[in-house]
Structure formats: structure tokens, C-alpha cells
Amino acid sequence: AAPEMGLEEDTQVAMVALERDGAIRVLIGGRDYGESEYNRAVSAHRQPGSAFKPFVFLAALEDGRQPDDIVLDTPVELGNWTPSNYKDRYYGAVQMQEALARSLNAAAIHLQEETGRDKVVAVARRLGFSGEIDPGAALALGVNEATPVQLAGAYLPFANDGLTADPYVITSIYGDNGKVLFARETVPGRRVVADDDLVALNHMLRGVVDHGSG
Numbered sequence: 001a002a003p004e005m006g007l008e009e010d011t012q013v014a015m016v017a018l019e020r021d022g023a024i025r026v027l028i029g030g031r032d033y034g035e036s037e038y039n040r041a042v043s044a045h046r047q048p049g050s051a052f053k054p055f056v057f058l059a060a061l062e063d064g065r066q067p068d069d070i071v072l073d074t075p076v077e078l079g080n081w082t083p084s085n086y087k088d089r090y091y092g093a094v095q096m097q098e099a100l101a102r103s104l105n106a107a108a109i110h111l112q113e114e115t116g117r118d119k120v121v122a123v124a125r126r127l128g129f130s131g132e133i134d135p136g137a138a139l140a141l142g143v144n145e146a147t148p149v150q151l152a153g154a155y156l157p158f159a160n161d162g163l164t165a166d167p168y169v170i171t172s173i174y175g176d177n178g179k180v181l182f183a184r185e186t187v188p189g190r191r192v193v194a195d196d197d198l199v200a201l202n203h204m205l206r207g208v209v210d211h212g213s214g
Contacts, residue, residue: 014040016152022165024149045131045145050103050213052142054158055124057100057108057204060115061197062123067097067204071114073107078137083109097204101212105141112140126192128154128164158205162198163189 017026029039038044061067073091076083085105091098099107112120117135124133130153131146133139146154153167166187173182193201208214 012036012040014044014148016041016148016167018152018156018165018167020156020160020165022153022156022167023171024167024169027149027169041148043147045147047143047145048151049142050105051151052124052144053100053103053108053140054155054201054205055127055129056112056115056120056140057096058127058193058197058201059119059123060096060111061200062194063115063119065096065115067200068095070094071096071099071107072110073099073104074110076106076109076113078109078113081137083138083141097207098212100204101207101210103208103213108140109137124154127157128192130154157189157193158198158202160189162191162193162195164192165189 012030013028014030015026015028016024018024027041029041029043030036070093073085073094075090083105086103090106091102091104094102094104094107096107096111098104099111117139120139121133121135128150129144129146130150131144133144136143149167153165156165156167157163168184170182171184172180175181
């Protein structure tokens with residue numbers, strides 16, 4: 001189906017779908033295992049891009065902002081770096097929830113600088129973003145690499161009442177005689193997002209799908 005979808009014949013994909021407790025229900029590591037045994041879902045480190053922005057907006061919420069607070073979506077210059085919005089279109093003063101819904105780069109950078117990169121990094125780490133994080137100017141734009149499984153795991157608290165959960169595949173292994181060789185131990189998750197902040201962020205994320213870039 002690749003040609004009909006506008007994809008090149010050698011295009012590869014990866015997909016991960018998790019239950020709230022971390023159970024991996026879908027794990028796609030590539031188009032064809034016969035062509036490539038490399039599992040991109042668990043091994044491929046890629047820049048998450050705008051998928052990193054919720055960590056920036058959560059850090060701002062924890063810093064005292066509200067979804068309807070105003071953030072500037074205007075050209076920004078940090079040193080010699082001048083990031084731009086999609087098609088170089090800027091929206092001026094916008095509500096924070098609209099900035100996330102439209103995935104506005106400049107607004108995210110302004111918010112990152114006002115909140116503090118250290119706070120953004122701390123939020124990403126606390127939620128489980130386990131890749132290396134360079135707290136440079138481009139932090140909000142998702143330049144730090146992670147695998148799809150790592151990123152999905154860091155998103156779990158958004159859907160899991162603010163609790164962490166480690167992604168897993170195997171629940172138990174039995175021998176020929178029925179003896180249990182391995183049984184996954186259920187470990188309680190840690191609360192990493194306060195209720196008020198979680199409600200606000202999930203409201204904002206719904207806007208991404210309802211009328212935004214999602």
C-alpha cells in the first residue's frame with residue numbers, strides 16, 4: 001500500500017501502543033521482518049520533534065501558568081539561532097492552549113525561556129524521558145533523541161492519572177510441566193503529575209486533535 005499512500009518503497013515505520021499499566025499491545029518495528037530485522041520501535045533513536053512540546057507546556061503549568069494565559073508567538077532569536085514557525089506564519093499573542101494545539105514553534109520557545117529550560121528538563125526526566133537531554137535553545141522543538149517505546153512510556157502519565165508505568169511485553173513464562181519460570185511483578189507507579197496540572201494539560205492535548213495540528 002506504500003505507493004498509494006505516497007510513501008517510497010523503502011520507507012520504514014514504527015509504532016507502539018500501550019495500555020495505561022504499560023502493557024505493550026502493538027509493537028511494529030518495520031514494514032517487513034524478512035527485509036529488515038531491525039526493530040525501530042525499540043532501537044531507533046529519533047528526534048521526537050513537536051511530540052516533546054507537552055513537557056514544555058506541563059513545566060509552564062507547574063510554574064503557575066493556566067491554559068488561557070497569553071504567550072507570544074512572535075519571531076525569536078537566541079544567539080545566532082532563529083527558529084521559525086511552519087510556513088513562517090506567526091499568530092502574535094495567543095492563549096497557551098492554542099499555542100499547543102497549533103504546535104507553534106516560536107510560542108513554545110518563548111514559553112521555554114520564560115519557564116526555564118532546567119524545569120523543562122526536570123519534567124521530561126520525571127515523566128520518564130530516558131534519552132540524553134541537551135538543554136540547549138532548541139530543547140522545546142524535540143531535538144533530543146528517544147526511541148518510540150521510550151517516548152510512549154514518558155507519555156503514559158498523561159493517560160494514567162499522573163502515574164508512571166514501565167512498558168512491558170511479557171507477563172509470565174511457563175515451562176513444559178506448567179511450572180512458572182517467570183512472572184512479572186506488578187510495581188505501583190509513582191505519581192509524577194499533580195491532578196490540577198494533569199487536567200489542564202489533557203484539556204490542552206484534546207485541542208491538538210479537535211482543532212489543532214493533530
